[in-house]
Amino acid sequence: MLSVQERRSAPAGDRPPRRRRPAGRQALGAGAALTVLLAVLALVSLLVGSGSSSPGRAWDYLLGDPSARADPQLRLAVLQVRFPRTLAAVLVGLCLGTAGCLLQAATRNPLAETGLLGVNSGAAFAVVLGLTFFGADSSAELLGWALLGGIAASAVVLLLAASGRTAGSPLRLVLVGSALGATFHGLTSYVLLGTQATFDTYRYWTLGSLAGVGTGELAPLLLPVALGLGTALACARPLSALGLGDDGARTLGHHPQRIRLLVAGAVALLGGCAVAVAGPVAFLGLLAPYAARAVTGPRMTAQLLLSALVAADVLILADILARVLVRPWETPVSVLLAFVGGPLLIGIARSRRLSTAGATA
Template sequence: MTLSHVDPEAEAVDDQALPDAPHGRRTLLIASASLLLAVLVLAALSLSVGAGEVGPGDVLDYVLGRNGARDNSRLSLVVGDLRIPRTLTALLVGAALGTSGSLLQAVTRNPLAETGLLGVNAGASLGVVVGIAFLGVQSGYGHLLWAFGGAVAASALVLFIAGRRGGGSPMRLVLAGSALGATFGGVTSVIIVNSAETYDRFRFWVLGSLAGVEGFGKLTSLLPVLALGFVVALLIARPLSALALGDDLARGLGHRPSAIRVVVALAVTLLTASAVALVGPISFLGLLAGFLARAVAGPRLTAQIALAGLIGAGVLTGADVLARVVSRPFEAPVSVIIALIGAPVLIALVRSRRMGAMGMTDPATEEGAAPRRLLPRLPRLPRLPWGAKERSESLLVRRGALSLLVPRRAALAALSLAALLLAAVVVSAYAGQSEMSLTRTFNAVFGSGDRFDVLLVQKFRLGRIIAGLTAGAALGLAGCLTQTLARNRLATPELLGVNDGATAAVLLSTTLTGTFGAWWAGPVGALVAVLVVTTVSGGLGQRGYRVLVVGLAMSALASAVTQVVLSRRSLNSASSLYVWTSGSLNGRGYSVAVPVLIGLAVLVPLALVAARQLNVLRFDDSTASSLGVAPGRVRLMCLLLAVGLAGLAVGICGPVGFVALASPVIAGRLAGPLRVPVLGSMLTGAVLIVLADTVGRIVFDGVEVPVGIVTTVLGGPFLLWVLLGRSAAARV
């Protein structure tokens, strides 16, 4: 199974030729010695910094056994049981993740490959959480076993995706990994979100933290597994170098490409599973370590792997030191610090010339047309959106001097979606933990019947349903606008970082003002996020998948801000806010829906007015201009509409994922390709939110699963279908 779609000759041309041997070795030795010295300095700093008021002198006395320091119980606890095990764990885990990232990048010839971005960390994390929550697993080997199982499952899915036609292209592989990670993360959240005790136990570990490392017990039990992973990684380096020449040449040199890939997968799984079992999932570290190792070592793969391990150890140790001091007296998850460092590196990689040379950015043509190979195909449009074909499929409605052309299929689709929405509302009002018949539910809706029934339905259920309807309609319309103006079915608010930007802004406003849910915070955060993404990526629709990967980086940065805010709050406050950041309608009612209702009342008519111009905008810019449409002005208006709608929706229910992605796709399939499905996307979004919230309330007896977790668990496979589907699936 071939993972790479990059021409080996192009790879060889891209990599610089090996420098003069003595000079190259000398440069590499100097760089390696400098990195080793930096790691030692960071390790010494890690031993000297932390709680307990133990300074560098006391630590040195303890390490050297001077002045009776080891007989001091306080020093033994702080240095011997906390700081030394934590520092050694940071060094080993960093080296494991750095090595794993370098191996993945080499075997896929993809500079974006990394265990976090490809969903392997999330799979291992899910395995550990399942083992702890349901089987009470406590030992290091128990954690390793479950982490190994989750990592194997994730790795197998990634390899399956990579083996499909087009699936191994670097950008698409990263997006597929993001979908897998979102699904695994959603299932993990289902387990931990409804228990404050479980959340307190897991909230730092699931985010990636060394705060729980105490003593050498777990580290000692997992050390043989880590050592085995490192040995396998170094032994596979030479065969892996031959694989870079192509499968045929590698076979000619006596190697077996399939066996090499299996061994690499084994090494990556051993190292990743051990790292996750020790400190939880940490993303971007392998990406950062592999990038820096290539810059230092050049094309020497053995040196790359060794340096990536060294760099990973240093970066994680330094990030752990920062995590202890950046938010005193609290401690930030170390994964947050890594994300703040790694996300800019991901952006730099996507914008680099080498990525463009390898065909990874999929640039648009000079006319601004959408890329052909990597993007899902748009429906084939008629030459003019108001041509004869449309008239033949439309119904002419006349009243006096006025006439209206109504598309038959779009109108039928809208009526069907409206009926489905009404049914979803009835089911949501009826469903719940109380024993209420359908007749009693209808009576309660209209204010008659038992007073408790009326209170339950009108005060709680209907208010929640209205909030879900408005949020779903806003997300559906926002997704329709962004997909159309970007000419990309994947360009939705959650994949552009808009949802996470709005979430971070709402939490920051809560910290600053002391009041949760300021209506203006979400739109402001969404606007900042989309401005950053469009500026860095070069504009929506202009650089293919580049804008989506920059959006992933923006999401990581915004999520890091969110986690810092949560880590600084008390357990009760953090637990309730964590539920909201997962996407929840619990406790939401008429009052929080009012700003979005007002926004929809203002923005929907504008979107409907722009719908005809959006139809033309699906052509290239020159064609749109010749038809009297100003592409730049229409894009700006649609972008502002989408940002405002998505930000207001996040203010209601938090970052509900995949609704903005699925709604226009489903509505477009129902309404046909002649028009942009503005109204259908709104109705579909409302249906999806109401149904997902209903499922979350009734799927587990006595336990509520937030709507955002339901949509994430179901939306990840949907994203994979859109991303990798063929024929009809690819033309959604």
Template sequence: MQTQHTGITEAPPEESPSGRDLTPSPVEPGTGVRRPADPTRRTAVLAVAGLTVAVVLLSAISLGVGAGEVGFRGVLDYLLDRGGARGDARLSLVVGDLRMPRTLTGLLVGAALGVAGCLLQAVTRNPLAETGLLGVNAGASLGVVAGIALLGLDSGYAYLVCAFTGAVVASGLVLLIAGRKGGGSPMRLVLAGSALGATFGGLTSVIVVNSAETYDKFRFWVLGSLAGVEGYGELGRLLPVLVVGFVVALLVTRPLSALALGDDLARSLGHRPPVIRTVVAAGVTLLTAAAVALAGPISFLGLLAGFVARALAGTRLAVRVVLAGLIGAGVLVVADIAARVVSRPFEAPVSVIVSLIGAPVLIGIVRSRHLAAMGMTDPATEERPAGRVRRVLPSLPAKLRGGHREQLRRPADTFVLRRGPVSLLVARRATLAALLLAALLLAAVVLSAYAGQSEMGVGRTFRAVFGQGDRFDVLLVQKFRLGRIVAGLTAGAALGLAGCLTQTLARNRLATPELLGVNDGATAAVLLSVTLSASGTFGAWWAGPLGALAAVLIVTAVSGGLGQRGYRVLVVGLAMSALASAVTQVVLSRRSLNSSSSLYVWTSGSLNGRSYEVAVPVLLGLAVLVPAALAVARHLAVLRFDDATAASLGSGPGRTRALCMLLAVALAGLAVGICGPVGFVALASPVIASRLAGPLRVPLVGSMLTGAVLVVAADTVGRIAFDGSELPVGVVTTVLGGPFLLWVLLGRSAATRV
């Protein structure tokens, strides 16, 4: 854990050998006590002043730029009422009813998201925390979709009410679940928000994929925009909510600063950590819910504002909150201005512009030399001599080094298969787990071949598998169902193996290929291949691995190598995901409704239309990648220890890490090329396989079998859940994956598993 520098304790002054103080320091008035000079105070003051001036200038530009012909002179005439300009109906409409409310809304929404992101990063002690962690965005999206599809709402005010209601309900559930045990700790808060947010996102997809009209309205709202702001009606209704959120943010900075010192010290100072976290979460909910209701779910802005504010102000939380609000307001106004001018006479989505602006800024900060001042560099590793581990065996008692040498070589839960000079060490529990998973996979395949919208019996299904019986039955089973099953098997196995590799490398059960932007890069590449093709609903399967490889190469090059770079790789991966996701949203919004609807289904993860043509290339890829992964399994197990131990045991940590990461990227890219970004399979498969095989094993084979079972079973559920319609496999895994994440990671021993 990194040490939190709060600025509360005073550093001892530098002394000469004679004991005199050589460091000039200001004197505390009335006490005669010297206090250390704070070089960051002047930087913070200059940053606040500079950003304030920048926000004012940007607001003036926002008032003078638009699709109409009213320029800065006309705006100035209206503001000063020169020559009775306010009586001009055209000026009054453009400036008074459109640009001024839009600019003010952009400032308040940006400030709200920036402050919320800063508070969330402080309370979770995670500089990568984002407002979406509390499930606010997902809850708001579900509220809007439910209002459109179930209540038939189509007005801006109705969207506002539904979005705010959904956001508040989602955050309330997160606080309730996270506070049941552990007092709402940062880890529980993040896990509960991520799990419920994923479940709400899956429920949103369930409604959207079954209603083209709902999707047509939702796909533009979800991009985030200020184009619909007219007058002060909606802003006036939510202004009290924003004011309460800002007041809570200012009042909570002092106790939150004490909380950064640790719960025990905070209690000794008179604070109550659970109450502080609850109040902060409530303030974040109010700010984010109001912002989402006014402008849609604009992601990435809270992360960017809090990150930059920390870079400028260090550990001064009050200053960071002010800076984050100014940065959020400035960035959103800049994005709104750019949205009006980049594609005239149309407007670009604001969230896409925010991603294009924020991603390079985040990458620039994380690459700077001042990153160490933020407490976000890797902790110093203890240098140990390479021969330390080798000296362990000679120091063992002679009894163990002698007669019990065979027990040192072979663990108790294993047995040896010998045939002549060839022998194989087999783990009993892992073997039984693999056999159990293989049996479950066979049952899932049989059920998937039998289940469907037709009324075929089991006997007819088996005869059709072997080409016997009715011609229609043979066509349905062999051409459609078996091809789809094979595609699901290969995609699930690839996702399970990729998740096992990344989790073992990161030593974190939450690590998945999404952290490196792999899934988003592969998805964007496949959608771009759709736009470049003359016709067709789906893109080329080979675009997935190419996009995944391009994403990881960019992340690796920008972050300076995969290695042990701590937050650097994660930040660059988040930036890459934001950029790729922006490309995906633009592609979907530019296509016709029919094409966009089918592509949206695929981006949710779908096996519809998938057959042998895409499954065979992935099977060939697995035939090459799986043996390579099994070959490095021994070195992968050693990487669970630190690099010094791994090197002393004859394993090259850097080489093994790079090889395993490339294998994981290739596997995830192949899976996305088949069925799109299916969620939670790469996360859940290694967790389930490890529970079955035991914690001391790297369950490569078990993860593959588990992933295949999950995808085939989820696809079967999606085909039979609703009569006359089909749910994408990714929607099923996402809806079921959220509760699974809560069950696995919020249990009694969650701390030992994450």
């Protein structure tokens, strides 16, 4: 065996190769670390807020201190304000991270996210319709309209993309989604021109925020989110085959068109629920899969799980910062994500690994 000094002085070609940590163990370790981090951030989210309730008093409440439990203001802050938005941050992060990873893999497009299927623009148009013509004024009503619009827009994209010779192809999905998104955006702007009151409410919703979310509003979304996540895991193996190209996937017994349409359906559920809760949150579904692929490589199941955890961690951290940066007011969480996501996206675009990242998706 070579001594340490001999190894340093030996030519590069004569050095023994470094032993790399197995990728599976590396992904498992990263997943465990992200899960622990998520639990810690969830606890911090329950302790910290923009109001007057201190973290110490919130900690006493969580530990069951009688004087803290008797404080109605503290109970309101912890149980009715902070707990629902903590749950919402986890839920939205899981949805956006999983949806972004699915889309990037199915379309082999490293810049794909939920807006690619018209989810964001469809939800925005539905919210404007609800505000203008149906008198929607509560957060629960806006959530329902946004969910309905996001899923309906995705359904239209799927119907249009499933027809013709190139049914279900990545290019067709992208083109149809972009065209429909632009159409909805134009219709939204047209309706907003004559309704100032609607524009004021819509402007707040479209910034993207987790403030004002209640536990009762999240409960109906648990089933579609579970269905979307289950479909995503079921698509992991077919998507891995799809990474070999359509011909390679067919050789292994898979149907590329069916896989993409199934993925698009899962993305419609996940993206629709996420946009309904938090509004159009930018960059998160785009960047989380990159972080996951840096650890997992081309393994789709690990990519999906890590992408979901990364997005949940980032979103809950951004929501905590949104509460404390400009107290007693709050910063929209999408603004903070844009400040971080913009430079990161530029860095990714300048990176030599861009084409590799897209290929391994």
